[in-house]
Amino acid sequence: MNIKTFGTGVLAVAAVLCTAAMASDASPKLKAFASALGGAQAISIKYTVQPLGGSPAEYSVALAKPDKASVETPTSLTIADGKNITIYDKLEKTYYRKPQTEAELMGLFSDVETAVWKPFFKDVTSQYTYSKDAGTKSRAGKTLNTIDVKVDPKGEMTLRLYTDSTDNMLRQGEITMSAPGQDPQTRVLLVTATSLSASPDLFAFKAPAGAKELSQSDLVAGKWLTNFEDAQNAAKQFNKGLIVDFYADW
Numbered sequence: 001m002n003i004k005t006f007g008t009g010v011l012a013v014a015a016v017l018c019t020a021a022m023a024s025d026a027s028p029k030l031k032a033f034a035s036a037l038g039g040a041q042a043i044s045i046k047y048t049v050q051p052l053g054g055s056p057a058e059y060s061v062a063l064a065k066p067d068k069a070s071v072e073t074p075t076s077l078t079i080a081d082g083k084n085i086t087i088y089d090k091l092e093k094t095y096y097r098k099p100q101t102e103a104e105l106m107g108l109f110s111d112v113e114t115a116v117w118k119p120f121f122k123d124v125t126s127q128y129t130y131s132k133d134a135g136t137k138s139r140a141g142k143t144l145n146t147i148d149v150k151v152d153p154k155g156e157m158t159l160r161l162y163t164d165s166t167d168n169m170l171r172q173g174e175i176t177m178s179a180p181g182q183d184p185q186t187r188v189l190l191v192t193a194t195s196l197s198a199s200p201d202l203f204a205f206k207a208p209a210g211a212k213e214l215s216q217s218d219l220v221a222g223k224w225l226t227n228f229e230d231a232q233n234a235a236k237q238f239n240k241g242l243i244v245d246f247y248a249d250w
Helices: 028-039 102-107 115-120 216-220 228-238
Strands: 002-005 042-051 057-064 068-072 076-080 084-089 094-099 130-139 142-150 157-164 170-177 185-195 242-245
Touching: 028 115, 028 130, 028 142, 028 157, 057 115, 130 157, 142 170, 228 242
Parallel strands: none
Antiparallel strands: 002 242, 042 057, 042 185, 057 068, 068 076, 076 084, 084 094, 130 142, 142 157, 157 170, 170 185
16 A cells, blocks of 8 residues: 655655664674674774676765764765764755654665664674674685674575774675565675774765755655555645555555
């Protein structure tokens, strides 16, 4: 069932990666990576993510205790300043703010390309279905620990992480998604720079010239919702009508 509110606005799409909590202990090297990341007071990381056979995309993440983050992708910039989260759409040149909560902060790391940095705020490694230390490899003149991880019970998301044997920080990774009936898709993650510091300016959003701030009404208008109660509340809040679309897979 799809529910849509009338009005002008933009279509907002959120992709959420869910991991199942399992009674499983993380491997020693995975624990060491989580401890090194979680023990830092601040960190700045630049890295690329490249699908096999595709072109690399640049990402940057800056994090600071207790609750500040800046996540930049090729299409967006998201800043959590401890009170609010601001999301800037580079393509549409629009941005909006929402109150920051712990759940919203952790949600910044729900995408495949950013999930590996979540242990800075919360160690989730014990939730993975399976993890195993797989020896070491020499890459680019460094000895890297190899860690194999199965994120979910069905094995639809697996990781091969390469951490530096000197500081246990992530240097490279391979992220593989396997959906039923489809060929596995692998992305290669390559860290290009790491610093155990983050400038306070990174957590203060400055709207680019010509950028437009969107209201909550703008965000709801024109967006399909799949929860009828949420749609009713939005329609009531912004005095909008509803279209309800009923359908079945058959």
